[in-house]
Amino acid sequence: MNIYRLDTIGRILSDLPNNVFTRHNFKASQQRSKALVDLAQESILLYPYKSVPAQWRQLLMDASILQAITMLGLFQHSSTLLELQLRDGDQDIKQRIARETINVLDTAMIISGAPGPQRRETVLASIDTLQAYLSSLPSSSSSSHRLRDGFIHLPAPHTVHTTHPVNRLDKVPSFLAFVQLLQNGQPFIIPQGAIEHWPARDKWPSLSYFVSVAGDRVVPVELGSKYTDSAWQQKMMRVEDFLREHVVLQEEGGDDGSGQTAYLAQHDLFYQIPKLADDISVPDYCYCEPELNENYKEAPVDVIQNAWFGPQGTVSPLHHDPYHNVLAQVVGSKYIRLYAPSETHCLYPYEGIMSNTSQVDVEHPDFDSFPLLKEAQFVDCTLQAGELLYMPPKWWHYVRSLETSFSVSFWF
Template identity: 25%
Template structure:
């Protein structure tokens, strides 16, 4: 048994009009292979370049361990200069990742190495962010709390990506009061005996190489495995519809704060309760007793 996944479409010479009509408006993913070919970053961005330009910048690193007890989710594992993190990446497999690292705040000169693509989309220009990970590191299946449309530009290494549209949420063991699937589930090698509904979910997959641009539509679930040490840039376009804005505000003001409060009050009992509820609800959605 395996996940039901089809390849994410790959395009070259994709015009603004075609992108809007075929992918952005219908909320479908696509990989654009040549969008970054004329950017300085396409040729410059590698780990040696970042060691030179940002080696002294202290960066927060996160590991793959699920939060336990009264810990907040997404706790920082350590902070080190970027050059030390690069050394860690080059030594071999590691689950240490750097995510949502604001390039504008920390390395403003590097914003000259890329451009905001002319795709008919309004970008949130205050938040160009880097994602870096070591070989074998994985990002739990989730969707973004701010429901942004993500444009993910891969420059170093390769990574495996699995996507699911919002209408598959009921089959993904979504944890209540969160935007993640159960952290114990390894989407790279799922246990279908324990989580049988996953076999019914219909999604997409791809391996991103140097220069690939992945468009992840708003509210789409994504899982990422770093096949090799990898560095990527993400540019974001925020939702405009009143319904999505209301959901974003609910995520930021209620869901996140309520979950963190309950973690502090009930600790591991709260996490275990949510996981049991995730299994019960998902199996019921899938017609599994």
């Protein structure tokens, strides 16, 4: 089966002479393209992410596409395949190369943003074809059957006792009613009904859906209880591995051996995987164009969408963001506590680049070290699946998942 014939990279390959991908040429091409990738990645690390010169991002993207071309060429030349030695004798070589190719392209797209004409379209078409091929392969492991046939385990909805509840609206507001509520500068919850039309409400509880659409896609996963911990790190992982090791095992009471909580947090998953973007839509509320003020000094060019997906116990420590935020709870529930900007003096922000993050653990407070925290006024809530939480700019918020949870934030 010619699995790449439909994509742009495949068309490039089909025009090459049959003898291009000899073992020698393959190794040489791999080494050269990998050297370019390494050079681009090392150069990017020399800059703050927002200040990376465009040429290094462009080089990373183009060198990664070149590397993918040399890898996909193996599918066209079985004699070369037979010459290569497997690193894992039990793994099919085509499956391994397909996964490695997705890894190369996904990593480049995440780091570089896929600059350049037709680069993103080329990469996405190639990855979609490879993912379809991999999803069609049979799986023998019991954990894979659980992923391919099962659903996220969602017990009876969890509720945390709240002493200062966030205002919960009686019904889904109209656009104009939302704009009026915005003027109050207070958070509020929009009840179920605003996103019931999203396909995600039916699809995302299904583990098999994620495996079929994105099982071999590579995403940045945070490892550690929260990003303020010294042991916190970020790792690129296949979606299926993330589900197996950090969602299914935890739901079944197991342990992956790492003892670490894993969280796919604040990632524009929908730019990376457009098929998942088709499952949601930006709420109309996010186009209301609020007036600028001291807490909202600049609007983003477009609505910023981020995915938040992880097992029970994932935490976003107390922090604030510069934009208006509508947080849509699609699967599971979360406990959220909020403090107004006027309470900042009681919340002990870090200094420097993390000044938007508090040092305090609001659910396990150390009043000896942070005595003013006792005086801080807050509101809190349990956000259930199907509900939206509006948070004004610069409002501090702490978030903890009460079970396996998938949320989408919309900054505007």
